[in-house]
Amino acid sequence: MSFLEVSNISKQQQGVYTVKDVSFQQEKLQQLAIAGETGSGKSTLMKIIGGLAQADEGKVMYQQKRVRGSLEVLIPGHPGIAYLSQHFELRNNYRVEEILSYANKFIPEDAAKLYEICQVSHLLKRKTDQVSGGEKQRIALARLLTGAPEFLLLDEPYSNLDMIHKNTLKSVVADLSEELGITCMLISHDPLDLLSWADEIMVMRAGEILEKGTPQQLYHQPEYEYTAALLGKYNLITPAIAATLAELPGLNLNGKDQYIRPEQLKIVPAVNGGMRGEISRVAFFGSYMEAEVLLAGSPLTIRTTQTGLQQGDTVHVALEQVPVK
Numbered sequence: 001m002s003f004l005e006v007s008n009i010s011k012q013q014q015g016v017y018t019v020k021d022v023s024f025q026q027e028k029l030q031q032l033a034i035a036g037e038t039g040s041g042k043s044t045l046m047k048i049i050g051g052l053a054q055a056d057e058g059k060v061m062y063q064q065k066r067v068r069g070s071l072e073v074l075i076p077g078h079p080g081i082a083y084l085s086q087h088f089e090l091r092n093n094y095r096v097e098e099i100l101s102y103a104n105k106f107i108p109e110d111a112a113k114l115y116e117i118c119q120v121s122h123l124l125k126r127k128t129d130q131v132s133g134g135e136k137q138r139i140a141l142a143r144l145l146t147g148a149p150e151f152l153l154l155d156e157p158y159s160n161l162d163m164i165h166k167n168t169l170k171s172v173v174a175d176l177s178e179e180l181g182i183t184c185m186l187i188s189h190d191p192l193d194l195l196s197w198a199d200e201i202m203v204m205r206a207g208e209i210l211e212k213g214t215p216q217q218l219y220h221q222p223e224y225e226y227t228a229a230l231l232g233k234y235n236l237i238t239p240a241i242a243a244t245l246a247e248l249p250g251l252n253l254n255g256k257d258q259y260i261r262p263e264q265l266k267i268v269p270a271v272n273g274g275m276r277g278e279i280s281r282v283a284f285f286g287s288y289m290e291a292e293v294l295l296a297g298s299p300l301t302i303r304t305t306q307t308g309l310q311q312g313d314t315v316h317v318a319l320e321q322v323p324v325k
């Protein structure tokens, strides 16, 4: 039996299904991410898994035991499962070390290691109102981890963090499995968080699991345009557009909609036989440029590191198909 088995979970709120017949499994130490637009039911599902909400139907089995819903117990939640909410609160007027010692199950040396992993060791003597938002987030995580959970549910842990604090917390989360043997499930609205971290991504739409797969599968060969859009920019090539792009080297004429990522389109030297087009727009993104190129009248977005491109330039374009693992 799997570490986590979710079977036929449904929940209605105000007469509408917010989670509908969701079933899946997660193995120990497997890094599972949930993607989906706002309101697609991600948080509701995660709270049901952690015993913090009540499902109407279905069951959650964690390490072979049923997780009881929030209405079946006096204090909602499961002792082995920690849930880091995007709306966490730290009690005011306490020292960080007091907050952390409250539910601590570790001996001092192990707790110190935990604080180091969470990068909060230097904050222990401060009061909770003397730390920044990003530091608070790491303290909240450290506090959850002091309860020695084996399973951690991370609900948008990086929202409201600037790039520096986000990267610090991302490296903390990356270390959790390896250093502490904790299995994690992550919700994030930023595709970069999910793609770089997950072993498997589940895509939710209107309370249901639409599709799931490895980051590479879902990024390069999504079944649905919804998934393509969630995970990054793309060019929709319908069969009608594909028919006008017959000269584009590498294009697959398979009669289906294709979602071509901007970095799959390459500007090539004219002698290499790419399809001729005209640049209609260029934008600078720091480490790369994005150019919109009109190919047979269709505007396609290309990501390139080539500099000096300008509106009105003639370029030749080829397509690289990416083998998917």
Ligand SMILES: Nc1ncnc2c1ncn2[C@@H]1O[C@H](COP(=O)(O)OP(=O)(O)OP(=O)(O)O)[C@@H](O)[C@H]1O
Binding pocket: 013, 014, 018, 036, 037, 038, 039, 040, 041, 042, 043, 044, 045
């Ligand atoms: N207590 C509630 N009562 C009624 N409807 C609710 C309640 N909580 C959530 N919902 C609705 O359930 C749906 C799913 O909400 P949920 O928070 O699970 O989505 P989400 O995918 O996590 O969204 P987000 O990315 O914005 O956090 C939404 O349509 C929301 O409005």
